[in-house]
Structure formats: C-alpha cells, structure tokens
Amino acid sequence: MALSLRSWVANEGSKNILLVVWLTVNAVVFWRTFALYSYGPQYHYLHQILGMGLCVSRASASLLNLNCCLVLLPMCRSLLTHLRGTHKVWARSGRRLLDQSRSFHSACGTAICVFSVIHVSAHLVNAISFSVKFSDEFPSLNMAQYRGQDPRIIILTTVPGVTGVLMVVILFLMFTASTHCIRMSSYEVFWYTHNLFILFYVILMVHAVGGALKYQTNLDTHTPGCMPTNHSSAEDTSTNQERELEDWQQREPICREEAQFQSHFPETWLWVLVPLCVYCTERVCRYIRSRTPVTIVTVLSHPCDVIEVRMLKDGFKAKPGQYVLLNCPSVSSFENHPFTLTMCPTEKKRTFGIHLRVVGDWTERFSQLLFPEVSSGDHILPMMQQRNFPKVCVDGPFGSPSEEVFGYEQSVLIWEG
Known part of the structure; x- marks a missing residue:
C-alpha cells in the first residue's frame, strides 16, 4: 500500500498539485470579481438594473481572460523543450509535469468553453434586464435605447453583442472539431478550425472596446443611494413629512451632484498580450527554422504500411526520444x-x-508522392533519385517523455498492434 502510494505521488502528484493550484486560482478570481460587482459602490446603480446577471457575467469574463492567457503557454513547444533540457533547473518531477502540457491546454480550453456558456447566458439575462428595468433616472447607464426594446436588437446592434456572437461561433467550431472522433477521422478539419484561435483573440480584444457596462466615477460627490437636493427644498410638505425628511437626511447624505458614469478601460489585452506575443514570436522563429532545406536521403517501405524516411538538414541536432x-x-x-x-x-x-x-488522408497522399508506383516487398530508393522526392519542411526537434528513457534502470516497451 505504501509503495503504491509513493508510486502514485511520484507519477501523479505534481499533476494533481498543478490541477489544485489552477482550480484554486480560478475560484479566487471568480469570487473576487463576483464580490466586487456585488458590493462595490461604483456598481451600485448598475447592480440595481442587472442584479446577479452583472456579477456572474463579469466573474465569468475574468476567468475567460485568465484561461485565454494560460491556454497558449502549453503550446509553446520550443520553450517547453528548452525548459526540459535545463536538467539543473528542472528536477525529474518538474520535467514529468511538462509532459502534461497538452492535458493542461485541453483543461484550459474546456474551461474557456464552459465559462463562455455562463458568460453568454448571463449577458442574455442582462440584455433582458436593460430592456425591462430601463433607468429613467440615469439614461447613460442603460445599454437599451428605451424601455421595452427588443433584447435581440440590443445584442445585434452593439459591438460587444456582435463580437460575442462571432466568438461563440468560432468556439463552437474549435470545440466540436477537437473531439477525438473528428480529430482521428479528419485531422484537416481539426487543424484548420483550431487555427481560428488567431481570429478569436483579435475579436476578443475588440469585444471589450464596446463598453457595455459602466461604473460610477464621482463617488466622493455622489454617494450611491444619496438623497437628491431637490427633495430638501420642497415647500408643500407637512410638519410630519418635514420631520421624516430631517430624519432621513441624518441617515442618508445629500447628493452634491448627479451621478456620472463611464465605461471601463479595456483590460483583456493586458491578460493575453504577453502569452500571445510569446507564442507568436515562437511560431515565427519556428517558421524561419523550418524553412531550412531538408534533403530526403532514403525512403524505405516496410510491411504493415510503414514507411521509413531518412533525411539530412544542416544544423539539425536532436536527442533520442524527441x-x-x-x-x-x-x-x-x-x-x-x-x-x-x-x-x-x-x-x-x-x-x-x-x-x-x-x-x-495526409499520410496516404504523402506515401503516393514518395512511391509513385508501389511494389510489394521492401522498397529502397537510393540517393540518386532524391530529385523526385517531394519537398518537405521539418520543424523541431521538440522534447517528449521518451527522452527520459535512459534515465531509468529498466524500461518497458508496449506495442499496440
């Protein structure tokens, strides 16, 4: 029992610790944002209109920003390969944690889809609230143009609404195409839809520019819920009403000016700019590196539709398992x-x-280019025929768990037929 527990801690401990940390950070960010919009005085009047829809929509938006920031980092293959190679910095448990980068990417992607559903649902409720609870006292606070406006018009005629619809469509395509059945049966669909993330991030940064939700800026001169000055100058009030008014004035301050509101400064780009720049920089460097010419030296055809391709590339260095x-x-x-x-x-x-x-499909077309006329048995194409080989580009090498094979006294090889 103790041995199995130690094995579980060694193999799964770091992954589960990371999962707990990630979930904790998400919970803290959600609660802090939820509490801010629930009890923050600057959102007092907006909360009166939207209620819980305001808190849920903003809390889920904060989690979308967080996970959109994290989801790109596990896909920085060159960065992860460099970290894996620094054995003096990363212990074996740390390198094993890097092996879970794809799983962490999937977890962040799933979180983005889940919180997008929550965010969109909350904003649909907000659109209805803006229409039904139209504020005549603070017209600038309303997203609707008049009381009873069709919520669909509010959504489809505003920047946040239109960009939100576009992002939902993109996320739906990316999520459905990432399922195992589609990815295995039609990798091309997965590949092309997944690269829509570039368009998604552009729209995401535009989404916050619309400024649909506003906060009060003059809290020092207009305490939320204060009594307007015109109430204190009424001349037709009775003695009892005057006493009640004086008691109210002692409990509630008098407004020195009308409440003023403005939209938030867009913050989404602050979350995603650094990881997006890191990822784009790496992709550019990888693209330049992959453009280095590759020479196919030999191609061998083995049984069971297996093809071996031997290549040559200047400056290419790799370790076993990469x-x-x-x-x-x-x-x-x-x-x-x-x-x-x-x-x-x-x-x-x-x-x-x-x-x-x-x-x-891809490997089949590639094999047809390598072997225009396939014959039975082992097939070897010598170097003199390399001019007939198709052009190929090689990006890498990248680290993988197989690099650790020489760090263990015993290794087990499992063949899936």
Whole structure:
C-alpha cells in the first residue's frame, strides 16, 4: 500500500498539485470579481438594473481572460523543450509535469468553453434586464435605447453583442472539431478550425472596446443611494413629512451632484498580450527554422504500411526520444504532423529518420508522392533519385517523455498492434 502510494505521488502528484493550484486560482478570481460587482459602490446603480446577471457575467469574463492567457503557454513547444533540457533547473518531477502540457491546454480550453456558456447566458439575462428595468433616472447607464426594446436588437446592434456572437461561433467550431472522433477521422478539419484561435483573440480584444457596462466615477460627490437636493427644498410638505425628511437626511447624505458614469478601460489585452506575443514570436522563429532545406536521403517501405524516411538538414541536432513536425507543401501547405525520431544525427552520421504508418488522408497522399508506383516487398530508393522526392519542411526537434528513457534502470516497451 505504501509503495503504491509513493508510486502514485511520484507519477501523479505534481499533476494533481498543478490541477489544485489552477482550480484554486480560478475560484479566487471568480469570487473576487463576483464580490466586487456585488458590493462595490461604483456598481451600485448598475447592480440595481442587472442584479446577479452583472456579477456572474463579469466573474465569468475574468476567468475567460485568465484561461485565454494560460491556454497558449502549453503550446509553446520550443520553450517547453528548452525548459526540459535545463536538467539543473528542472528536477525529474518538474520535467514529468511538462509532459502534461497538452492535458493542461485541453483543461484550459474546456474551461474557456464552459465559462463562455455562463458568460453568454448571463449577458442574455442582462440584455433582458436593460430592456425591462430601463433607468429613467440615469439614461447613460442603460445599454437599451428605451424601455421595452427588443433584447435581440440590443445584442445585434452593439459591438460587444456582435463580437460575442462571432466568438461563440468560432468556439463552437474549435470545440466540436477537437473531439477525438473528428480529430482521428479528419485531422484537416481539426487543424484548420483550431487555427481560428488567431481570429478569436483579435475579436476578443475588440469585444471589450464596446463598453457595455459602466461604473460610477464621482463617488466622493455622489454617494450611491444619496438623497437628491431637490427633495430638501420642497415647500408643500407637512410638519410630519418635514420631520421624516430631517430624519432621513441624518441617515442618508445629500447628493452634491448627479451621478456620472463611464465605461471601463479595456483590460483583456493586458491578460493575453504577453502569452500571445510569446507564442507568436515562437511560431515565427519556428517558421524561419523550418524553412531550412531538408534533403530526403532514403525512403524505405516496410510491411504493415510503414514507411521509413531518412533525411539530412544542416544544423539539425536532436536527442533520442524527441519528435519533429513534418510539413509537405505538395500535400498541404499548412498541415504539420508530429513524428517521433527513430534515428538521430551523430558526429559521424548527420542523417535522421522517422517511421510513419499510412493510416489517414495526409499520410496516404504523402506515401503516393514518395512511391509513385508501389511494389510489394521492401522498397529502397537510393540517393540518386532524391530529385523526385517531394519537398518537405521539418520543424523541431521538440522534447517528449521518451527522452527520459535512459534515465531509468529498466524500461518497458508496449506495442499496440
């Protein structure tokens, strides 16, 4: 029992600690934002109109900002590979934690979808509240133009509403195309829809510019709920009413000026700018690196529709267990598929290789370019025929859990047939 517990802590402990920390941060951010919009005096009048819809919509928006900030970092492959390589900084448990980057990316993506549903639902309620509870006392606070305005008009004629609808459509496409069945049956659909994240982030930063929700700016001269000055100058009040008015004035301060409101400064870009710049910078560097010419040296056809490709690239260095992203413009200009390196360059031999199995549309088209006329048995194309090979681009290498294979006394190889 103790041995199994130690094994669980060694293998799963760091992952679960990270999960607890992530959930705790989400809970704290949600509650702090919820409390701010519930009890903050600057939102007193807006809360009177929207009620709980205001608190839920803003709290879920804060979690969307947080997770949109985090979701890109696990996809910075070069950064993670560098961290994995710094063995003096990262212990084995830390490197094992990096192996969960894809799972963390999926968790953040799921959180974005869940809180988007909550955020959209709350704002639908807010649109109805703006129409039904139209404030005649503070016209500038209303998102509706008049009492009883169709909530659909409020949504479809404002910047937050239109951009919100567009982001919902993009998220729906990305989420559905990320499911296992679609990703396995049609990787192209997953790839193209997932790259809509660039458009999503652009719209996300525009979404907050509309300034649908406003806060009070003059709290020092207009205490929320204070009595207007015109009430104190009424001449037709009775003696009892005057006494009641004096008692009220002692309890409630008199407004020195009308309440003034303004929209928040857009803060979404503050959340996503740094990770977006890090990710875009890495993608640019990777694109430049992958443009270095790659020479296909040898292609071998093995049984069970397995193809071995041996290549040569200047300056390419890799460790056993790492993987590369392979791109073939003749098949698809934008698709990059990961393949584990089965042969790494050495000081004496600079070639490296991968094994791929023909199981999908991309690999099938790629194999047809490698073997225009496939024959039975092992097939070897010598170097003199390399001019007939298609152009390929290699991005990487990137770190993977397989790098740790030489750090253990015993290793277990499991073959899935």
